[in-house]
Amino acid sequence: xxxxxxxxxxxxxLRQRIIGETxxxxxxxxxxxxxxxxxxxxxxxxxxxxxxxxRRGKLIIIGLxxxxxxxxxxxxxxxxxxxxxxxxxxxxxxxxxxxxxxxHLRYRDQRQFGWIQLAETDQLAGHPQISRLGPEPLExxxxxxxxxxxxxRRQIKPLLLDQxxxxxxxxxxxxxxxxxxxxxxxxxxxxVSAVKxxxxxxxxxxxxxxxxxxxxxxxxxxxxxxxxxxSFQDHLQVYDRQGLPCLRCGxxxxxxRVGSRGxxxxxxxxxxxxxx
DNA sequence: GTCGATGTTATCAA
DNA sequence: TTTGATAACATCGA
Numbered sequence: 001x002x003x004x005x006x007x008x009x010x011x012x013x014l015r016q017r018i019i020g021e022t023x024x025x026x027x028x029x030x031x032x033x034x035x036x037x038x039x040x041x042x043x044x045x046x047x048x049x050x051x052x053x054x055r056r057g058k059l060i061i062i063g064l065x066x067x068x069x070x071x072x073x074x075x076x077x078x079x080x081x082x083x084x085x086x087x088x089x090x091x092x093x094x095x096x097x098x099x100x101x102x103x104h105l106r107y108r109d110q111r112q113f114g115w116i117q118l119a120e121t122d123q124l125a126g127h128p129q130i131s132r133l134g135p136e137p138l139e140x141x142x143x144x145x146x147x148x149x150x151x152x153r154r155q156i157k158p159l160l161l162d163q164x165x166x167x168x169x170x171x172x173x174x175x176x177x178x179x180x181x182x183x184x185x186x187x188x189x190x191x192v193s194a195v196k197x198x199x200x201x202x203x204x205x206x207x208x209x210x211x212x213x214x215x216x217x218x219x220x221x222x223x224x225x226x227x228x229x230x231s232f233q234d235h236l237q238v239y240d241r242q243g244l245p246c247l248r249c250g251x252x253x254x255x256x257r258v259g260s261r262g263x264x265x266x267x268x269x270x271x272x273x274x275x276x
Numbered sequence: 277g278t279c280g281a282t283g284t285t286a287t288c289a290a
Numbered sequence: 291t292t293t294g295a296t297a298a299c300a301t302c303g304a
Contacts, residue, residue, distance in 0.1 A: 278304105279303105279304090280303095280304090281301105281303090281304105282301090284298105285297105286297090286298095287295105287297090288294105288295085289293100289296105290293080
């Protein structure tokens, strides 16, 4: 669930709530969630203070004092929640950071695909999770975006989902962006016209910004850092609208499979490539 | 009960 | 270079 807009909202929420807070102790209930040694958390974190919270692609980077950082990837169902200590401990709560104010920073993850990792702040640039990421879709300019995409012969949707090509898009916003740009997801990137790639750059920026303004999409169970839901799911134009009329032309939206991902398209607005 | 699907990504084989 | 399958896991709906 959490793609760039959702992760951005979590980051903003955390920024409000944990900067300046100090960690008192850490309890790890499911060691598998922690990359590296889970014992390191309990050993190195007490006494550290949160300095800043950033995002790179879908990765959350939490800076602590004295040279340490905490990386967190939510993958499918991860949640980072900053809550009062008396908030009921929900199912699938795997790690709890007890803060000196008494509040808790809790990591929850139903499917347990996400992870937390301790890293040295000055080594972050070379960290494999970070160094291989493509450009930020909200920062790359139009020319560079077009240049970058059209060098690939791949189908455009799997390319958009490839975090080394562009960092932060997931299934929902890939479908929404392609719909807005009126590009069929099976089109080879190298065969999409410059006009349409330009339009795609604009569409991605629009849809991501709108989603951030709506606090993200709560499609399954996404929630921000204080447990709030997003509302962008009410603005989705194709995602999960199979069988419903296209908002542009009225023809039914169809769901197909692209690169083994469920994919939503309007067959009239997004013309399929001839071959296949 | 069983099957298929679910927003992510790493890895392996073709 | 690109693709497809598989796997990690829990849950929901048909």
